Amino acid sequence: MPITTTALRHRTAGGGVPRGSLSDIAEGGTGQVVSHVRELIERGALKPGDRLPAERDLATQIGVSRPTIRAGLRTLAAMGVVRSRHGSGTYIPDGPPALNTDALSFLAALHGFTREDMYEARRILEVGAAGLAAERATPEQVATLAEEVASLFASMQDPRVFLVHDINFHRGVAAASGNPIVASLVEMVSALYYERRRETAARASERDLRDAAEMHRRIYQAIRARDVDTAKRAMHDHLIQASRHQAQERPKAAKAGRRAAAQ
Ligand SMILES: [Zn+2]
Numbered sequence: 486m487p488i489t490t491t492a493l494r495h496r497t498a499g500g501g502v503p504r505g506s507l508s509d510i511a512e513g514g515t516g517q518v519v520s521h522v523r524e525l526i527e528r529g530a531l532k533p534g535d536r537l538p539a540e541r542d543l544a545t546q547i548g549v550s551r552p553t554i555r556a557g558l559r560t561l562a563a564m565g566v567v568r569s570r571h572g573s574g575t576y577i578p579d580g581p582p583a584l585n586t587d588a589l590s591f592l593a594a595l596h597g598f599t600r601e602d603m604y605e606a607r608r609i610l611e612v613g614a615a616g617l618a619a620e621r622a623t624p625e626q627v628a629t630l631a632e633e634v635a636s637l638f639a640s641m642q643d644p645r646v647f648l649v650h651d652i653n654f655h656r657g658v659a660a661a662s663g664n665p666i667v668a669s670l671v672e673m674v675s676a677l678y679y680e681r682r683r684e685t686a687a688r689a690s691e692r693d694l695r696d697a698a699e700m701h702r703r704i705y706q707a708i709r710a711r712d713v714d715t716a717k718r719a720m721h722d723h724l725i726q727a728s729r730h731q732a733q734e735r736p737k738a739a740k741a742g743r744r745a746a747a748q
Pocket residue numbers: 651652655701723727
């Protein structure tokens with residue numbers, strides 16, 4: 486392959502030297518792609534929500550083939566650094582970095598995560614996150630939580646819409662914890678929770694949804710009031726109650742199936 490001047494410039498600039506653990510797991514050309522994208526992020530040339538250059542342009546910039554670019558992008562996607570949207574390219578996701586949940590989904594399929602496993606993990610992460618949010622939430626973050634609570638009350642007739650706002654509320658609390666590791670872990674568990682829950686969300690009764698909306702309001706009010714203990718207790722109580730409600734749900738449609746037992 487002829488070495489273009491652009492490729493040469495990038496090679497001599499040392500753009501392809503893998504460093505740090507992020508690129509260690511990707512070897513050779515793939516590692517160069519990972520390093521290159523990381524440099525663009527570190528330089529501020531790529532920010533959350535931005536679209537990556539086209540494959541062709543990346544191939545020219547880095548001096549590797551397009552299949553290598555694609556392999557590199559798959560690695561970055563698995564790390565949660567980029568997300569590809571069909572037909573419109575590859576993007577840096579908005580919000581906290583979320584590890585691709587495929588690995589977790591496989592684990593769930595292999596080892597059969599139970600509903601209780603999921604809620605226990607959520608309690609471990611989110612009770613602490615609620616306490617931190619009460620200490621650290623910015624006014625904008627508090628406002629976001631207020632909007633999600635209002636949306637929860639407005640969507641009690643539609644359990645699937647309710648679920649989306651429910652998850653957004655919890656992501657909002659995690660983001661307000663100010664700890665990016667906690668936020669990423671909550672993001673990952675939320676994605677898995679959503680994947681499972683959207684199939685059964687319609688079973689929730691309106692009474693349960695009203696109770697749940699009320700619990701979210703309590704969490705929000707405690708965070709707004711900077712009341713750490715109340716925020717933690719409210720989150721704990723909410724997750725216990727949500728798990729209990731879900732355990733009592735019965736399929737409304739005939740399409741019950743084996744999955745019901747696992748939920
Ligand atoms: Zn909730």
